[in-house]
Amino acid sequence: MVDVADTMPVADAGHTKRVSFSEKWAWLPVLVIAVCLPFLVSDYRLFQGTLTLNYALVLFGLTILTGYSGQISLGHGAFYALGAYITAILITRFDVPYWATLPVSAVVCLAVGFVFGRPALRLEGHYLALATFALAVATPQFLKHKVLQPYTGGVGGILFTKPEAPFDLPISADAWIYWFTLFVTAILFVIGRNLLKGRIGRALLAIRDHPTAARAMGVDSAFFKSMAFAVSALFAGVAGSLGAISVQFVAPDSFYPLLSIMFLVGAVIGGLHSWWGPLFGAMFLQFIPNITDDMSKSASWAIYGVLMILSVFLMRDGIAGAINRLWGVLRRIAGARA
């Protein structure tokens, strides 16, 4: 069974028949390794793994929005911040257990995303990008505002205690948070993938590639587009909550405007047209700055830029697309030998 979303959802016919590498089985070893990670690496690496999963969730949201519905957002850092602050405030002010804050931030971000997405629909392409970027730029100032200061803690932010493993399990707090994050990420990935594979994904692709035809087929374009925005905001919000739990600290400086742009960079580099591209994009965001910083103190961003340009030039559909293509080549070689 090969339906539309199983393939690379790219408009030109040349791509539509190719079965993606990820399908059927490739996710299994990835998941097994991910689950076993706490037995293999140090707590510090686990912490990095947790951050990577957080990023992957945001990028998944952006993939839904940008890859499938064709809208560009430069403001997802704002939803990431919203989720983080909801979690931090609920934990410190209302003594809500950390896990119970996730549904709250999911619902709030979904609602805010929908409310923001609805009028923003009138803005196409660049204009939507600018409108959302305004959101990202305003976020740090907003968080420092006098009226909100009693809740947000102003510049100093909110600090809270790291959740320990429950039931006195003999594992470190880092391992527990990692597993918790992995669990939530896996669930959201499955939900997101099913959305994209099904009716909704097809509707979004149709709207993106041929809005008039989609309308003629009875697709409610306004609703689907703002829903895509809302769902991607939900992903960013939950990621923000998980990020706050693992870092145990939120502050306006954590959500600098550039963060939103970095999210879009990660989504593009990971691969906008596949549901597992976000994982690679997240690794890029998490690890490449560290590597370039180790390479050169003064020119780390120049190296980063070069890597970014190279990957965009050499991998048109992101890392996920490149792997797909490589897989195709390997299969052809194997097929020729057989």
Place this chain on the structure above:
Amino acid sequence: MNRKMTVLTVALSLAFAGQALAQKKYPPGITDTEIKVGQTSPLSGPASAYGTIPKVQMAYFKMLNEQGGINGRKINLIALDDAYSPPKTVEQVRRLVEKDQVAFIFNILGTAPNISVRKYLNSKKIPQLFTAAGASTFGNYKEYPWTIVLQPSYKDEARIYVEYLKKNKPDAKVALFTGNDDAGKDYVDGIKEAMGPELAKKMIVAEATFESTDPTVDSQVISLQASGADTLFVHAVSKWASMTIRKVYDIGWKPLFILSATGTSVSGVLAPAGLEKAKGIITAYYLKDPNDPQWANDQGYKDWLAFMKKYYPEGSTGDQLNVYGYTMAQALVQTLKQCGDDLSRENIMKQAANLDIALPMLLPGIKIKTGPTDYYGVQAQRMMRFNGQTWELFGDIIGEN
């Protein structure tokens, strides 16, 4: 095969155990030849101007290491980029502690970055020395015995101005003009706290702010003058400080002009405004300004300049941050010297809270003084008045040394 493996494993583990026993026992990050120190700062991103601090400090430690280090140990400063983003600070500090195994953390830049790792470092009992932040939350030795600060906070500085006013101009009508940012808020809060609610109500007659995107500050200055204030406090940096000085002069307003230490660079702020127009401005500070000609023949300044030229030639000799980084590095060296051969984290912390030194680039009379119940290093400052050419120190040291 299996037995071979077992034998091999046993042999290997014995070999390693023997090696470990042969070495002297040192805490993490310390060997006979090295002291490993960790730091994060914004080497990239919008705040990367502060990236000069780790660079000047690395240069300083290079000089020190060439001269033999401290008791034969070289200082190895590992400075990582956190782009001023707290989650990145947490990640990098965990790397420094857990992977690189540094002995302690030194001079992290920024309020939020320092707060983000304070709990972690204190729970692991790792010294967080000399936080590079202007907020007043650091130095709380009761709650965070492993975190200590040397530089005075913005609020400390604000308190000094208030003390000066109380003494010399008790009936002042004060106008506050600050940047709409974190530092500006700290100054305003500090002034109001030092005055107390009643005095603040009586003294402060006008307040205005500017955004870093404002092209001019003319309208704010004019409306502040219209308030009838006879004393003007300004917190600003670079061009906003210059513009304010010029406008105040041009409209013929002659208030008692107090300028925060952030905007006192002679070549960077006062010269562009016009030295003549800056005459009479007062401020308070604790470091020697490298742009101020009065230090040209000062031994401390000459040593600093020679060091800059030889070890950090690409750094600006007009940048006060390079004086700051140099002074903090010297304070660290003093701390480590006091430790002698006992470089346990406990002793490093104990010595960091046992300083009483006057460093060459501190203003004459200012000392770094800490104790087990005093985690604020520099609390005193000196008032200075601009005479059209240089900052002239006047009056006694304000605040406790």
